[in-house]
Amino acid sequence: MQYAHDPxxxxxxxxxxxxxxxHIIFPAFSIGLAAYLAVLEGLWLxxxxxxxxxxxxxxxxxxxxxxxxxxxxxxxxxxxxGTNWSIFSKKAGPITGVLLSYEVMTAFFLExxxxxxxxxxxxxxxxxxxxxxxxxxxxxxxxxxxxILSSNSWMQTPRGYTIxxxxxxxxxxxxxxxxxNPSFPFRLVHMGLAAFLSVAFIVGATGAWHMLKARKAGKxxxxxxxxxxxxxxxxxxIVAPLQILAGDAHGLNxxxxxxxxxxxxxxxxxxxxxxxxxxxxIPNMKTEHTDYAVKLPLAGSLILxxxxxxxVPGMKDFPRDQRPPSPVIFFSFRIMVxxxxxxxxxxLWSLWLRRNSTLFTNPVFHRVALCMAPAGFLALLCGWIxxxxxxxxxxxxxxxxxxxxxxPVALSSMxxxxxxxxxxxxxVFGSGLGILVRMLGRAPQEGExxxxxxxxxxxLAARMHPGVIDPSxxxxx
Amino acid sequence: xxDFAYWLPIIWAVILVAAISIYVVLDGFDLGIGMLFALERHxxxxxVMVNTIAPVWDxxxxxxxxxxxxxxxxxxxxxxxxxxxxxLPIVLMLLALIFRGVAFEFRVMTRGTGREGMWNAGFxxxxxxxxxxxxxxxxxxxxxxxxVDGAFAGGPLDWLTPFSILCGLxxxxxxxxxxxxxxxxxxxxxxxxxxxxxxxxxxxxxxIGIVAVSxxxxxxxxxxxxxxxxxxxxxxxxxxxxxxxxxxxLFVMGLRRGHSKGPFLCALGWFxxxxxxxxxxxxxxxVPPGLTLWDVSSPPSSQFFQLIGTAIxxxxxxxxxxxxxHVFRGxxxxxxxxx
Numbered sequence: 179m180q181y182a183h184d185p186x187x188x189x190x191x192x193x194x195x196x197x198x199x200x201h202i203i204f205p206a207f208s209i210g211l212a213a214y215l216a217v218l219e220g221l222w223l224x225x226x227x228x229x230x231x232x233x234x235x236x237x238x239x240x241x242x243x244x245x246x247x248x249x250x251x252x253x254x255x256x257x258x259x260g261t262n263w264s265i266f267s268k269k270a271g272p273i274t275g276v277l278l279s280y281e282v283m284t285a286f287f288l289e290x291x292x293x294x295x296x297x298x299x300x301x302x303x304x305x306x307x308x309x310x311x312x313x314x315x316x317x318x319x320x321x322x323x324x325x326i327l328s329s330n331s332w333m334q335t336p337r338g339y340t341i342x343x344x345x346x347x348x349x350x351x352x353x354x355x356x357x358x359n360p361s362f363p364f365r366l367v368h369m370g371l372a373a374f375l376s377v378a379f380i381v382g383a384t385g386a387w388h389m390l391k392a393r394k395a396g397k398x399x400x401x402x403x404x405x406x407x408x409x410x411x412x413x414x415x416i417v418a419p420l421q422i423l424a425g426d427a428h429g430l431n432x433x434x435x436x437x438x439x440x441x442x443x444x445x446x447x448x449x450x451x452x453x454x455x456x457x458x459x460i461p462n463m464k465t466e467h468t469d470y471a472v473k474l475p476l477a478g479s480l481i482l483x484x485x486x487x488x489x490v491p492g493m494k495d496f497p498r499d500q501r502p503p504s505p506v507i508f509f510s511f512r513i514m515v516x517x518x519x520x521x522x523x524x525x526l527w528s529l530w531l532r533r534n535s536t537l538f539t540n541p542v543f544h545r546v547a548l549c550m551a552p553a554g555f556l557a558l559l560c561g562w563i564x565x566x567x568x569x570x571x572x573x574x575x576x577x578x579x580x581x582x583x584x585x586p587v588a589l590s591s592m593x594x595x596x597x598x599x600x601x602x603x604x605x606v607f608g609s610g611l612g613i614l615v616r617m618l619g620r621a622p623q624e625g626e627x628x629x630x631x632x633x634x635x636x637x638l639a640a641r642m643h644p645g646v647i648d649p650s651x652x653x654x655x
Numbered sequence: 656x657x658d659f660a661y662w663l664p665i666i667w668a669v670i671l672v673a674a675i676s677i678y679v680v681l682d683g684f685d686l687g688i689g690m691l692f693a694l695e696r697h698x699x700x701x702x703v704m705v706n707t708i709a710p711v712w713d714x715x716x717x718x719x720x721x722x723x724x725x726x727x728x729x730x731x732x733x734x735x736x737x738x739x740x741x742x743l744p745i746v747l748m749l750l751a752l753i754f755r756g757v758a759f760e761f762r763v764m765t766r767g768t769g770r771e772g773m774w775n776a777g778f779x780x781x782x783x784x785x786x787x788x789x790x791x792x793x794x795x796x797x798x799x800x801x802x803v804d805g806a807f808a809g810g811p812l813d814w815l816t817p818f819s820i821l822c823g824l825x826x827x828x829x830x831x832x833x834x835x836x837x838x839x840x841x842x843x844x845x846x847x848x849x850x851x852x853x854x855x856x857x858x859x860x861x862x863i864g865i866v867a868v869s870x871x872x873x874x875x876x877x878x879x880x881x882x883x884x885x886x887x888x889x890x891x892x893x894x895x896x897x898x899x900x901x902x903x904x905l906f907v908m909g910l911r912r913g914h915s916k917g918p919f920l921c922a923l924g925w926f927x928x929x930x931x932x933x934x935x936x937x938x939x940x941x942v943p944p945g946l947t948l949w950d951v952s953s954p955p956s957s958q959f960f961q962l963i964g965t966a967i968x969x970x971x972x973x974x975x976x977x978x979x980x981h982v983f984r985g986x987x988x989x990x991x992x993x994x
Contacts (some may be wrong), residue, residue, distance in 0.1 A: 243760050249713055250756035254749045256723040260738030261745055265736075271731025271866050278723040279961055282717065283968040290717045291975045294710030295982055342954075347731075349954045350860040428869070585739045591811045595746040602750045607756055613764045 189592040190262040190584045193599060195566070197254055200603055202250030202562060203448055208289075209323055211241050212375025214409075216297075218310050227626070228611075232402045236622035240296050240614060247610050249290070252402055252598075253523075256282075262592070268584035269347050273339060273356055277329040285322035289315050290503050320370070327369055331362035333574050334565070335435045341577070364428040365565075371421040372561065374413060375521060376554025382410030383551030386433070386544040388621040393541060402622040404538050411537065411547075415525035422518055427483075432568075433482055436575060437491040439568035442504040443511045444478060444551035445471070446492045453478035454488035458512075461504035466494060471590070502570045507564065514560035517553050524550055657946055661948070662860020664948040667729045668941075669838060670965060676724060676930050678718035679789075679925055685712050687834020689755055690827065692775060694853060701775070701845045702763075703987055707841040709759060710983045714976055729958050732951025733941040740800040740807040741792045748788035755781030786830045787823040791815070794822025794868075797937060798875050799944040805951075817869055825864030829926065832857040842848050844893035849909055854918055859905055865899060865929060872936055876944055879936050890903065895932050899925065969982040 206562045208423065215237055222230035259267045267275070267573060295303055295311040303311070340356030385407025393401040433440045445461040445468040446453065455477030459468040460598045479488040493501050524546060531537040569575055685708040695701055708715075726734040738745060758778035765771050795814035800807060835854040839847055844959065873880040883892055902924045909917030938942050941951045 243764070245713070246757055246760050249716060250753040253716065253720060253752060253756075256720045256727075257738060257745055257749060259727060260723070260734045261742050264735035264739050267727055268731045268735035271727050272953040275726075275728030275731055275734070275953070276957050276961045277728075279721070279728045280964055282721045282724045283964060283972065286717045286720055287714065287972040289977070290713035291972070291979050293713050294979050298710045299982055322681075347954070350956050350960065382810055430922050492840060585735075585742075586806055586808075587742050588811045591742045594743070598746060598750055602753060606753055609761060609770070610766075612756060613761060617764070620837065 182583070184584075186589045186592050187581055187584050187588065188620050189589070189596050190587075191580065192407070193262060193592070193596045194258060195563075196596075196603070197251070197258060197599055199559060201248070201251040201255055202597065204244055205319065205322065205326075206373040206376055206555070206558055207244045207370075207380075208241070208248050208318040209373035210375075211237060212319045213374065214377060216309075216312045216316040219312050223305060223309055228403050229405050230625055231625040232622055233406050235626040236402065240617060242293075243610060243614060243617070245289075245293060247607060251603075251607075260585075261595075262587065263573070263583050264585040264587075269345075269578060269583075270333070270574055273332060273348050273350050274329045276350070277325055277332070277357070278363035281322055281325035283330075287317045287327065289318035289322070292318070298539055314529075323369060323373070324366060327358070327366045328357050328362050331365045332356055332359045333360050334365075334569055335361040336404065336574055336577060346601060348577075361428075364424070364431045367424045368421070368428050368525065368561070369558075371417055371424055372554065372558045375417050375421055376558055378410045378413035378417065379521065379547075379550050379552075381406055382414060383548045384618045387412060387618070389538060390541060390544050390548065390622070393544075394419065399538065400624060402624060402626070406622070407547075408537065410527035411532075414521060415529050416574050418518065418522035418525045422522060425518065428497040429482060430484070433491075436568065438493065438500060439495045439502055439507070439565075440482065441491045441493040441495065442502040442568060443507050443564060444488055444490065445504055445508045446478070447494050449489060449492040449495050451487045451489045452476055453481060453482075453488075455481055456508075459508070461508050463501070465549070468504075493524055500571065502568045507568045510560040510563040510567070514557045514564060517557035517560070521550065521553055521557070530644060540602070566639070573644065601655065658895040659955045659959065660949070663955055663962065663977075664730075666962065667841040667952070667958055669799055669947050670969075671722065671725050671729070672930065672934055674718055674722050676927065678722055679930065680717070681711075681715035683830045683926065684708070684833040684837040684919075685715055686755070686782040686786045687830040687832065687836075689778050689840065690786065690831045691834050691838070691850075693828060695846070695849065698832075703842055704838060705759060705762075706813075707838065707987045711980060712756075712759065713838050714979065716752070728774075728961055729953050730732040730941055730948070730951045731953055732946065736802060736805065736807050736942050736946065736951070737796065738802070740809060743797055743811055744788040744792050744795070744814060748785050751781040751784035751788065753781070754778070755785060774797045782830075783827060786827045788975060790823035790826025793826065793933070794819035797872060797943065797970075798823070800942060802942060802945045805946065806936060811910065814871070818875070818993070821864070821867060821871070825861065825868055828857055828860040828864055829922075829929075832861050832919070833919070833922050834924070840915050840919045841985075841987050843988055851918075854922075855907075855910055858903070858910075858922075861925065862899075862903060865925070869896065869932065871935075873924075878944070882936055892932075892935055894926055901930070 215234055218230045218234040218237070221227070222234060259274075292311040292314040293563070295308065296315050299311065300308050336348075336490065337359045338350065338352035340351050341347070342349050370648050385403050388398040388403040389407065392403070440451075441447075442461070444453075445456045445459050446470065452475075454473035454475045456468060457472045457474055459471035461468045477484050477488050481488055482490050493504065527543060527546075528537060531540055532541055537543075571580050572578060573580050667831060687707055688704050691704065698754065716923060723734075724867045726737075729975055754777040758774045762771055762774035765774060791814060795816075798816060798818050800813060801809035832854060836859055839854060840852040842850070873883055882888055882994060901922050906921035906925075909921060937946050939949075941948045
């Protein structure tokens with residue numbers, strides 16, 4: 179067994195946290211955006227209003243970039259279990275590997291197979307079939323999320339297995355119990371809503387930016403901008419409150435199955451009924467005390483157990499070597515909740531403005547919506563940190579320690595790969611972010627181009643007929 | 656149950672080899688196109704090259720994810736031994752594939768900003784490095800890794816030998832050939848003509864590679880040599896080298912007579928034969944020279960559960976994959992509509 183402070187183990191953990199943290203943004207973006215695209219194309223087919231097609235064509239360019247980055251960063255994940263966590267793979271592979279294979283077969287191929295048709299096939303297959311392709315891609319992203327969360331939830335709340343006494347491997351005994359393990363439904367709903375919410379705030383911020391720009395130029399914003407802003411704010415108003423309910427239900431589930439995680443999230447050391455809620459504090463793992471605590475009496479019991487005298491666990495209930503590192507998740511959890519509340523307030527504010535018919539004219543609200551662009555993704559990342567760090571020191575909760583899961587790989591190799599991943603990710607995904615920002619900095623047009631601006635047709639057309647190039651952008655008009 | 660435990664890993668080995676072969680062929684030609692960027696400098700023709708693969712590359716790469724996932728779920732012992740053993744080339748390959756994968760989109764999105772050159776280089780270098788790493792990993796598996804108690808026990812650079820380097824270079828050459836013959840099929844005019852020239856030279860290179868690897872492999876381990884020379888094995892395996900030569904002849908004829916699909920199919924045939932030859936050589940080892948398929952496989956319940964899904968899903972996947980290739984069939988020209 180390696181010790182918790184072994185440098186190779188720390189590097190392996192940091193590398194996983196880093197690569198999965200970058201990766202998770204893209205599938206979440208794809209889940210939300212693919213659903214949005216399916217809705218847009220469906221509305222276009224139903225109503226015939228060109229604004230929906232314009233928005234579809236605008237956002238599909240973003241989708242193609244995001245999806246590409248998701249594919250390559252996901253490819254890394256599917257091999258990293260073996261390179262860095264080989265003991266875990268060997269022991270839990272008979273369960274998690276099978277779930278991952280189902281993900282690939284039911285979701286990845288569906289997405290990748292129809293992505294080509296979705297991006298480039300509008301003129302080749304006809305509208306209905308093209309809409310079907312968009313729906314396939316969207317459904318694929320949802321199926322993918324389902325399997326990966328089933329696998330992750332099984333690692334958090336394992337069920338339906340036996341342990342081979344000789345090899346220590348997890349042997350599947352009941353696949354339904356494995357897939358539908360106790361925390362899976364809560365995690366699935368919470369993550370799905372997070373993906374929709376994250377994309378709603380990106381779309382909303384893009385709309386807000388273009389309305390602010392139009393206002394500065396003394397113009398009224400164009401129809402596509404207003405429609406997408408309005409759709410995004412509906413989404414925020416409906417989904418943000420739902421997400422808070424889902425998060426609350428997930429919390430109750432975690433209290434039941436992973437009480438040590440709850441104790442660490444709350445910074446509670448002694449278990450008590452009538453527990454207060456710590457609004458702020460700095461949990462200290464050494465002195466077993468939360469310093470500078472600001473408490474709200476009884477709220478802890480009320481929030482976590484929905485009763486004033488409910489018993490809330492404390493970290494001293496658990497042996498020292500089974501406690502998750504509280505300071506990290508104490509803060510990540512609070513940031514997530516605060517962002518969730520802010521998103522809900524923005525949603526409610528949008529409803530109020532709608533009633534007064536000032537949704538498209540209130541610049542203060544537009545500035546707030548613009549600032550909220552990363553809110554969904556930040557909350558999502560903080561949520562993942564909370565749940566994943568809160569699972570420590572286990573990879574399979576209560577059964578397989580993280581320190582017993584790592585590969586027998588030389589420290590130098592781990593250090594090389596860590597450095598290489600950081601450098602390459604910063605370069606590649608940093609450039610990707612730059613390209614996305616540049617794309618979104620251009621407002622959606624009425625009569626938006628069919629193909630991504632990247633497409634050779636457009637460039638070739640521009641080369642062949644230089645007259646139609648817009649000199650300010652260098653692109654075909 | 657005993658029978659299940661015996662047959663399931665064999666069925667899975669066949670499926671895994673099929674998945675890897677499909678990956679090698681599909682991603683092979685698109686990695687090859689990346690490498691051919693080094694030979695084709697004209698920006699319009701480079702766009703055409705990329706246009707032939709833009710709608711399908713995501714799907715091609717998915718076969719590699721499937722290979723990893725099947726290894727993880729069905730042969731976790733092999734997954735957990737091979738991946739640490741090839742830690743560095745795998746990491747390098749993944750990084751190269753990241754560059755290549757995003758370069759598709761980024762090179763055109765950054766057109767006119769001065770960064771386009773960087774992404775073209777990324778596409779080219781990423782494709783070349785990924786191909787080389789895949790070849791060295793394959794060669795490294797064949798030459799065998801050090802295993803103690805079912806876990807990798809060697810050093811971080813064990814995989815790097817003259818043999819694995821030869822395999823890496825051969826795979827680069829082979830992928831470039833697949834790319835060139837794919838382009839012969841899918842393009843016209845100047846580009847098609849250049850590809851015919853490149854294909855002829857690459858085929859010579861690959862042929863030399865095949866011969867060298869074939870002569871070297873049996874010398875690595877005694878069982879490999881016996882597999883190919885003992886009676887009656889020799890009667891079953893002799894057609895492999897014969898077919899390699901026959902396909903070579905067909906390839907030359909197809910190229911000379913201006914066939915468009917023929918050369919690509921011959922190149923595919925070569926890959927099929929090489930992979931079969933490797934399979935014949937290492938059978939029944941999953942991690943040569945010590946661990947067999949049965950040593951590294953999941954419990955039968957895992958393999959069986961996954962087999963049910965695969966039996967239903969794989970035909971469906973193949974159907975819509977073929978459909979998507981069908982939608983984008985035909986020659987791609989410089990005025991074509993997708994990127």
